[in-house]
Amino acid sequence: MKNKFIDQAVTGIQGLSPYQPGKPIETLERELGIQNSLKLASNENPLGASPSVLKALQGDLEPAFYPDGNGFILKQALAKKLGVASAQITLGNGSNDILDMIARVFLCQGRAAIFSQYAFAVYPIATQAVGATSQIAPALPVNHPKRAYGHDLEAMLSLITDSTRVIFIANPNNPTGTWLDQTALRAFMDQVPQRIITVIDEAYFEYVDEADYPDTLQWLDHYPNLIVTRTFSKIYGLASLRIGYAICHEDIADLLNRVRQPFNVNTPALIAATAALDDEQHIKQCADLNRQGLDFWKHHCRQRQLNFIPSVGNFISIDMAQEASPVYHALLRQGVIVRPIANYGLHQHLRITIGTPEQNQRCLTALDYVLAASETGL
Numbered sequence: 468m469k470n471k472f473i474d475q476a477v478t479g480i481q482g483l484s485p486y487q488p489g490k491p492i493e494t495l496e497r498e499l500g501i502q503n504s505l506k507l508a509s510n511e512n513p514l515g516a517s518p519s520v521l522k523a524l525q526g527d528l529e530p531a532f533y534p535d536g537n538g539f540i541l542k543q544a545l546a547k548k549l550g551v552a553s554a555q556i557t558l559g560n561g562s563n564d565i566l567d568m569i570a571r572v573f574l575c576q577g578r579a580a581i582f583s584q585y586a587f588a589v590y591p592i593a594t595q596a597v598g599a600t601s602q603i604a605p606a607l608p609v610n611h612p613k614r615a616y617g618h619d620l621e622a623m624l625s626l627i628t629d630s631t632r633v634i635f636i637a638n639p640n641n642p643t644g645t646w647l648d649q650t651a652l653r654a655f656m657d658q659v660p661q662r663i664i665t666v667i668d669e670a671y672f673e674y675v676d677e678a679d680y681p682d683t684l685q686w687l688d689h690y691p692n693l694i695v696t697r698t699f700s701k702i703y704g705l706a707s708l709r710i711g712y713a714i715c716h717e718d719i720a721d722l723l724n725r726v727r728q729p730f731n732v733n734t735p736a737l738i739a740a741t742a743a744l745d746d747e748q749h750i751k752q753c754a755d756l757n758r759q760g761l762d763f764w765k766h767h768c769r770q771r772q773l774n775f776i777p778s779v780g781n782f783i784s785i786d787m788a789q790e791a792s793p794v795y796h797a798l799l800r801q802g803v804i805v806r807p808i809a810n811y812g813l814h815q816h817l818r819i820t821i822g823t824p825e826q827n828q829r830c831l832t833a834l835d836y837v838l839a840a841s842e843t844g845l
């Protein structure tokens with residue numbers, strides 16, 4: 468049914484579709500009347516937050532007081548850890564919030580943002596919400612030897628026009644898990660005019676273990692138009708608290724802070740993030756477990772001759788060799804929630820978050836059952 472107020476909404480909003488999150492466990496269990504279901508749909512950390520985070524959150528939290536709107540302590544801790552100045556850091560209510568701030572500061576009607584086909588779904592939403600145009604570069608072809616489905620940097624460069632003001636790059640990208648090496652990305656940065664704000668979204672930074680993965684923070688002095696975004700939602704296991712950050716030139720940080728909601732990051736999030744930063748042991752453990760899990764999925768996909776997009780994130784998108792939606796629904800009936808990505812134009816793929824070894828096995832067993840059943844037409 469047509470929305471009664473659609474004509475009153477600003478133009479950019481009229482054509483928007485809301486972000487589709489992974490199905491919550493509670494929803495599935497309510498709908499099917501089942502228990503003990505497994506969610507591997509939102510790239511959440513299967514080991515959860517560090518025990519030191521849980522401990523820090525047990526302190527006196529007085530809900531009556533506003534949080535520190537400047538996040539002084541966390542920004543100092545981040546600055547020290549990352550080797551940047553506090554003034555270069557902007558905190559967000561998740562890194563999504565940062566992406567929105569960037570759009571509000573640099574985009575509007577008549578301006579445009581470039582991103583890749585299959586790039587993270589928040590880029591088109593942030594762009595369109597402020598009335599700007601999305602310039603979408605076709606991804607590298609499916610048969611590309613190294614980066615099938617990945618960002619095509621040449622194609623992105625060739626879209627640049629006078630109205631281009633922002634470029635969004637996810638490295639690695641979600642939902643593909645594809646990544647860009649330092650040589651390619653640096654050569655790209657060299658060709659982007661400095662008037663164009665270039666966002667490198669590193670939500671999965673801590674998971675990547677590739678020798679040529681770029682150390683973009685080292686580039687900030689050289690490229691004042693660079694914004695690097697990271698999050699506490701993924702490896703740090705703080706997704707529910709909503710906290711992420713940007714690192715960039717302090718003059719860009721100053722602009723982001725002009726549109727930032729005064730108390731966008733809450734006190735528990737600030738406390739948890741500060742504690743989480745310290746527990747490097749936990750981060751290493753999570754990264755190691757993820758690597759094993761990725762190997763598990765790659766191995767079993769090969770065994771079953773299922774194609775997958777090579778991923779360095781904490782998820783893997785697997786080609787079901789058929790329309791993925793019925794497989795997704797059949798998995799739900801097995802109590803396993805994964806993520807359909809047809810909204811990205813990937814109708815045959817399901818994105819599976821890497822879980823613990825037990826969770827991975829349970830998901831694989833359910834998938835085997837469902838695929839066998841679909842073959843025999845059950």
Ligand SMILES: *Cc1c(COP(=O)(O)O)cnc(C)c1O
Pocket residue numbers: 510560561562563564587637639640641668670697698699700701706709710711
């Ligand atoms: C998960 C994700 C984010 C971060 O989300 P927040 O929870 O808002 O920090 C950002 N970019 C990409 C590519 C992601 O997959």
